[in-house]
Amino acid sequence: MRILLVEDDKDLQLLLKQDLEKSGFAVDISSDGIEAEYLGFEGIYDLAILDLGLPQRNGIEVLKSWRSKGIALPVLILTARDAWYEKVDGFKAGADDYLAKPFHIEELLMRIRALLHRVNNHSAGLLQVGGFSLDEDKQTVTTKENITLELTGVEFKLLRFFLIHPEKILSKSTLTEHIYDDCSDKDSNVIEVYIRHLRRKLGNSIIETRRGQGYIFKGEQV
Amino acid sequence: MSSIQIRLSLGLFVSLVFSFSYLWQTTNESMLSLSENYVVDHLKHDAESILTAIKIDSTNNITLNSKQIEPVYSRPYSGQYFQIIANNSIIRSRSLWDQQLLIPEVGAGEQKRIYLQGPDKQPLIVIVHGFYKQGLNYTIAVAEDLSPTLDSQQAFQYRYSYTVGILLFLLIACQFVLLRLNFQPFKNIQKQITQLRQGELEHLDTKVPEEAKDLVKEINHLLTVIENRLQRSRNALGDLAHSLKIPLTVIQHITENEALKSKPEICQSLQKQTNNMQGIMQRVLKQARFSGDGIAISKFNARKEVPDLINVLQSIYQDKGISIQFTMNGQDTVVIDREDMMELMGNLLDNACKWAKSSIGISINNIQDLHILIEDDGPGISEQIMAQLLERGKRLDEMKEGHGLGLSIVNYMVQQHGGELKLSRSSRLGGLSVEIKI
Numbered sequence: 001m002r003i004l005l006v007e008d009d010k011d012l013q014l015l016l017k018q019d020l021e022k023s024g025f026a027v028d029i030s031s032d033g034i035e036a037e038y039l040g041f042e043g044i045y046d047l048a049i050l051d052l053g054l055p056q057r058n059g060i061e062v063l064k065s066w067r068s069k070g071i072a073l074p075v076l077i078l079t080a081r082d083a084w085y086e087k088v089d090g091f092k093a094g095a096d097d098y099l100a101k102p103f104h105i106e107e108l109l110m111r112i113r114a115l116l117h118r119v120n121n122h123s124a125g126l127l128q129v130g131g132f133s134l135d136e137d138k139q140t141v142t143t144k145e146n147i148t149l150e151l152t153g154v155e156f157k158l159l160r161f162f163l164i165h166p167e168k169i170l171s172k173s174t175l176t177e178h179i180y181d182d183c184s185d186k187d188s189n190v191i192e193v194y195i196r197h198l199r200r201k202l203g204n205s206i207i208e209t210r211r212g213q214g215y216i217f218k219g220e221q222v
Numbered sequence: 223m224s225s226i227q228i229r230l231s232l233g234l235f236v237s238l239v240f241s242f243s244y245l246w247q248t249t250n251e252s253m254l255s256l257s258e259n260y261v262v263d264h265l266k267h268d269a270e271s272i273l274t275a276i277k278i279d280s281t282n283n284i285t286l287n288s289k290q291i292e293p294v295y296s297r298p299y300s301g302q303y304f305q306i307i308a309n310n311s312i313i314r315s316r317s318l319w320d321q322q323l324l325i326p327e328v329g330a331g332e333q334k335r336i337y338l339q340g341p342d343k344q345p346l347i348v349i350v351h352g353f354y355k356q357g358l359n360y361t362i363a364v365a366e367d368l369s370p371t372l373d374s375q376q377a378f379q380y381r382y383s384y385t386v387g388i389l390l391f392l393l394i395a396c397q398f399v400l401l402r403l404n405f406q407p408f409k410n411i412q413k414q415i416t417q418l419r420q421g422e423l424e425h426l427d428t429k430v431p432e433e434a435k436d437l438v439k440e441i442n443h444l445l446t447v448i449e450n451r452l453q454r455s456r457n458a459l460g461d462l463a464h465s466l467k468i469p470l471t472v473i474q475h476i477t478e479n480e481a482l483k484s485k486p487e488i489c490q491s492l493q494k495q496t497n498n499m500q501g502i503m504q505r506v507l508k509q510a511r512f513s514g515d516g517i518a519i520s521k522f523n524a525r526k527e528v529p530d531l532i533n534v535l536q537s538i539y540q541d542k543g544i545s546i547q548f549t550m551n552g553q554d555t556v557v558i559d560r561e562d563m564m565e566l567m568g569n570l571l572d573n574a575c576k577w578a579k580s581s582i583g584i585s586i587n588n589i590q591d592l593h594i595l596i597e598d599d600g601p602g603i604s605e606q607i608m609a610q611l612l613e614r615g616k617r618l619d620e621m622k623e624g625h626g627l628g629l630s631i632v633n634y635m636v637q638q639h640g641g642e643l644k645l646s647r648s649s650r651l652g653g654l655s656v657e658i659k660i
Binding site: 087124 | 537
């Protein structure tokens, strides 16, 4: 899952990026409204965390511009402006959630997970697909046989993306895009390695390969 | 009496009535004396011809040469009479017939004007002259019936009063209309100020007479100043909040840093203090943000904005799947500042959503007073805490965190607007019921 973090305070940027990465998100940072607006149009993000008081173009305008051009990117507004009329204006502009600063990182992570589940038609709580149940907090997966397995960072990222988009063909480049941020060294062949790891841990049949197209998550065969 | 219009109309009314009465009185009197003087002149003339008609023989007997006297004095009760007193004898005109006039004797050269009732009850004006002729003193009284004069005088008076009355009435009516017309702009200003207070207007109309122009301009200017000041202080507070909250967020995150895990007591006290700071900041900022019971800058359209708020809350509490029912009676627009009302409704609904199990009821009655009722089906709060929350004069920052904060902010706001907040157990839904009257 790749997040666009739009925030102009350098310290907060860094802290948030660290915390989000620890939770298995790829994070790109943007410090001003114009750049953020442009990045939103790229269509590679699964979610945006948007501050309202931004230099050059304020967050509400950025959000309105995205929505007017049909960008459905889930947006969580993270701002110090916590008056109710500001919340109403934020939602009216097309926000999906709103969190006021100062906040606890657990609260933010919970909201992000809930929002990602919601927009991808999953229920709240653990991510349960095809006999697997993913604990996004602990980064572990539990099988139908009630065996809990630890996952490495990239394995977790990859599995989460598969679970959120089950039964869909996901190309190598799509997977790369949503798992690594801009600064990472992207080698799509690495994906193959990690898919092999996942198959070894969870069973060969859970991920099918479609030659020339990509991969499909099938879950455990009943 | 402080109304200029009433004072002016009363003053004008009194002075008009007074001057017209004076005019009426003097005109009548001068008309009467003018016609009387005319009669008197005529009588004097007659007296002189009577004097020349008097003949005295050697035995001092007095006779009159009737040819020298106007025939009207010979016709009985003609209205013209004379009577001569000389040498203890009285000579009367034939017109007097058997009547005698009661007149005083006057010395030679004297003249008196008296009024008597004559024959046929005629009102007479009598001129009595004293003469001295051929060694004898005469008193000659010449009288004329005044009733024709009085009749015409009365006819004149009647016509005159009628004309004056109509004129007076017209003038008073004119004044009344003029005053009303000229005071209309002030009445309009009064009306607009009421509308302003009720938030139906944002500024006063500047199409007013010169005299009121400066006043209206000044009021408009002050309105803009207040509006700008409120906007500025709100913006300043927003900026302050923005700039304080970020460092606070950063500090809060630092307390969760791995490196500090080995010193839990430092972590705890840091966390406690930052939490305190956060609480104080939030309360003070919210308190300062309220515009209070002033002129509403932008009104709150309940029928439009409450559903917006409901949408927001349903997005925030999506996972709880709460159903929110909203009923609205009366006028759509609430004359309280939009931001204040949003804060009030937002806090109450947020509380309700936090505690409700599945449903919330909102009812707004905006007929004369504003009446808001918000109920939920949550656990509610104990009566002891209810009393604590609503204790008068209790400052917001003394309130405890939790359920109370939102409610105490709302209570503070309701008090600022001179309203009343009542907490009870909802009889319909079983949870907390918050009732507000403003």
